[in-house]
Amino acid sequence: MRVTVPDPDQALRAYLYADPAAHSLSPHMHAAAFAHAGLNGTYEARRVLPADLPQAVQALRSAGTLGANLSLPHKETVLPLLDDLSSAARLIGAVNTIVHRGGQLSGDNTDAPGLLAALRDAGLDDAGRGSVVILGAGGAARAAAFVALSDLARPTWVVNRTLGRAQALAADFSGLGNVQAAPAIDVPWEAAQVVINASSAGLNDPDQTPLDATFLARLPAGALIYDMVYKPAETRLIREAHARGLRAHNGLGMLAHQARLAFQAWTGTDVPVQVFLDALRAAGAPR
Numbered sequence: 001m002r003v004t005v006p007d008p009d010q011a012l013r014a015y016l017y018a019d020p021a022a023h024s025l026s027p028h029m030h031a032a033a034f035a036h037a038g039l040n041g042t043y044e045a046r047r048v049l050p051a052d053l054p055q056a057v058q059a060l061r062s063a064g065t066l067g068a069n070l071s072l073p074h075k076e077t078v079l080p081l082l083d084d085l086s087s088a089a090r091l092i093g094a095v096n097t098i099v100h101r102g103g104q105l106s107g108d109n110t111d112a113p114g115l116l117a118a119l120r121d122a123g124l125d126d127a128g129r130g131s132v133v134i135l136g137a138g139g140a141a142r143a144a145a146f147v148a149l150s151d152l153a154r155p156t157w158v159v160n161r162t163l164g165r166a167q168a169l170a171a172d173f174s175g176l177g178n179v180q181a182a183p184a185i186d187v188p189w190e191a192a193q194v195v196i197n198a199s200s201a202g203l204n205d206p207d208q209t210p211l212d213a214t215f216l217a218r219l220p221a222g223a224l225i226y227d228m229v230y231k232p233a234e235t236r237l238i239r240e241a242h243a244r245g246l247r248a249h250n251g252l253g254m255l256a257h258q259a260r261l262a263f264q265a266w267t268g269t270d271v272p273v274q275v276f277l278d279a280l281r282a283a284g285a286p287r
């Protein structure tokens, strides 16, 4: 879909490259951001097949193009097509934002700082020094590991359906701090302060959960559950956490913050996150 602000002839251009792309809410967020910033810009979600990615990336070098967001299945395969990478993108091994300047393309990962900002909004402070438990071992889990180790500097546990992938993730990030992979049964849940669901369990399925509720029951009362899934708005993980009196949030805040940070990287303008959240809600995102 294409969302355009007035005077498209002179508009700055940004894109989403993904497959599929039609369902994306990003055009709504960025159209609202362009309007709020008083900039003449367009953001178009384009379905790009894997074989067409090199050509699509090359096209971003043209004048007037700000850059692009990347989603499945391009976040990892795009790396060798770019001129440089931020240290976060390099370590995470995934790029969700390409910034174009003067023919040069830089790869960044705004999922990681987007998650950090969403955790702060959800009430995470530095008062406790409890550990972080990450559920999942894909690209989103790698962004979460970067935040847990690099920004929060907390002991970090990685739990995944396939233990070998959690072990590989922990090995990749061991240079950043104390990170271990383990089956859920071996995690010291009583010492955890934050549990981040970075797995796709629960996505579009209200009955699926990445974590047996018996482990939720072992968390301290002040623990925070952050589920990156935002559809449905209330996953089974969030429901079961609330039932135990725990704080629990869905991934809508992260989605809004990663878009805010991409928009800022492209335009230099920090549009308030509420503009992105309002656009998501106006476009029918679950609350």
Ligand SMILES: NC(=O)c1ccc[n+]([C@@H]2O[C@H](COP(=O)([O-])OP(=O)(O)OC[C@H]3O[C@@H](n4cnc5c(N)ncnc54)[C@H](OP(=O)(O)O)[C@@H]3O)[C@@H](O)[C@H]2O)c1
Residues within 6 Å of the ligand: 111, 135, 136, 137, 138, 139, 140, 141, 160, 161, 162, 165, 197, 198, 199, 200, 201, 202, 203, 208, 209, 210, 228, 229, 230, 251, 252, 254, 255, 256, 258
């Ligand atoms: N809110 C946001 O802004 C935001 C940003 C990025 C991602 N996300 C969400 O984060 C999730 C993960 O994304 P990704 O890119 O990291 O995906 P990915 O690379 O495909 O990884 C998926 C992970 O989920 C695990 N998993 C899948 N189904 C499961 C199930 N039924 N039970 C337990 N674990 C299961 C996989 O385990 P195996 O290793 O065993 O296959 C794997 O670790 C998605 O739901 C995505 O929408 C949200």
